Amino acid sequence: MKRVLVLGANGQIARLARAELLEQEVEQVLFLRKASRIHVQNTDKEIVFEGDASKVSDLEKAMDSVDIVYANLAGSNIVAQAKAVVTAMNNKGINRLIWISTLGIYDEVPGKYGQWNHQMLDGGYLETYSEAAQVIEQSNLDYTIIRPAWLSNKDEVDYELTKKGEDFKGTEVSRKSIGYLVATLVAKPDQYIRESLGVNKPNTDGDKPAWY
Numbered sequence: 001m002k003r004v005l006v007l008g009a010n011g012q013i014a015r016l017a018r019a020e021l022l023e024q025e026v027e028q029v030l031f032l033r034k035a036s037r038i039h040v041q042n043t044d045k046e047i048v049f050e051g052d053a054s055k056v057s058d059l060e061k062a063m064d065s066v067d068i069v070y071a072n073l074a075g076s077n078i079v080a081q082a083k084a085v086v087t088a089m090n091n092k093g094i095n096r097l098i099w100i101s102t103l104g105i106y107d108e109v110p111g112k113y114g115q116w117n118h119q120m121l122d123g124g125y126l127e128t129y130s131e132a133a134q135v136i137e138q139s140n141l142d143y144t145i146i147r148p149a150w151l152s153n154k155d156e157v158d159y160e161l162t163k164k165g166e167d168f169k170g171t172e173v174s175r176k177s178i179g180y181l182v183a184t185l186v187a188k189p190d191q192y193i194r195e196s197l198g199v200n201k202p203n204t205d206g207d208k209p210a211w212y
Contacts, residue, residue, distance in 0.1 A: 003027045003065050004186055007053050007085070008072035010038050013100060013151075016179030017070065018046070024187055031062050054080045059088035068186055070098040076124070082132040086139045096189050097136065097143040098182055103198060105130040105147065109168045112207040133196070144185055145196040149173040150209040162198035170200030171209045177201070 004021065008014055009030035018041070021028055028046045030038055035050040051058030054077055063069070069089060073081045082099075089097060103109055104117045104126050118126070136143050150172050159177040162169055178199060185191060204210070 001025050001027050002067050002186070003029065004068045004070055005029045005031060005062055005066045006070050006072065007031045007059075007081075008074065009048075011072045011074070012153075013148075013175050013178050013182070014070075014072040016176050017072070017182040018179075020179050020183030021186060022046075024183065026186060029062055029066060031059075054084050056084045056088045056091070059084055060092055063088060063092040063094060066092070066094055068096040068098065068189055069094060070182055070186070072100050076128065078128050078132045079135060082135040086135060086141060089141060090139075095142045097141045098185050099133070099136050099143055099145045100178070100182075101133050101145050101147050101196075102126070102129050103147045103149055103168055105133050106164060106196075108162075108164075108166070108198065113171055113205075114168075116208045137194075137196070142189075142193045144192045144194075146178065146181065147196060147198045148178050149198075149200040149204070151175050151178070152209075152211070158201050159199050160202045162200075164196040166198070168198045168200065170202065170204040171206050172204050173199050173201045 004026055006028050009032045029049055031049045035048045040046045049062040053073055109117050133145055149170050152172050152174050154174040156174050157177050157180045159173050
C-alpha cells in the first residue's frame with residue numbers, strides 16, 4: 001500500500017484531501033503539532049504523528065516507508081518549514097512532494113485582480129510564500145507546487161490549471177477542488193513533475209472574488 005505523509009493534516013484543504021485519499025489504497029501519516037486536534041476516520045488507513053514541521057528530526061521520524069509527501073503548511077515560518085521538508089526528504093531518499101502555496105508568488109496575476117491581490121497579501125505573506133516556493137524549486141525533488149485562487153467552501157469540484165509563466169486565470173476555487181487535485185496527484189504521481197500549477201474555477205474572472 002502506498003504511504004503518504006500529510007503535513008498540516010488538520011488544515012481545511014488537508015481534511016478534504018484526506019477524505020479523497022481514504023477512497024484510495026493509501027495509508028496516510030497525519031502530521032500535526034497537536035495530535036489531539038485530529039479525528040482518525042479509518043484506523044486501518046490513517047495514523048497520527050505529532051511533530052513540528054520546521055524540525056528535520058521530527059519530519060524524518062514521520063517519513064519512514066513514505067512514498068509521497070503532501071505539505072499543507074502555513075505560517076510566518078513557512079520558509080524554514082520548506083527547508084526542513086527538503087532536507088528531511090533528501091535524507092530519507094523520498095522524491096515526490098506536493099506543496100500547497102498561493103497565487104501571486106510569481107507576480108503572475110494580471111490586471112486589477114493582480115493589483116487587488118497584492119494589496120491583500122503583500123507585507124509578509126506573498127514574500128514568504130514566494131521564498132518558500134523558491135526553496136522547493138531549487139531542490140532536486142519531484143515536486144508539484146499548487147497555487148490556488150482565493151478559496152471558497154463550495155461543495156464542488158470544478159477547476160482548471162495554468163502553469164508557471166502563464167497568466168493566472170479566475171479569482172476563486174473551492175477547497176474541495178484543491179483536495180481532489182491533491183488526491184489525483186497521489187493516485188498518478190508521475191503527473192506534473194517539477195511544475196507549478198495555478199488552480200482556479202473556470203469563468204470566475206473579475207477584479208476580485210465575488211464575495212468581496
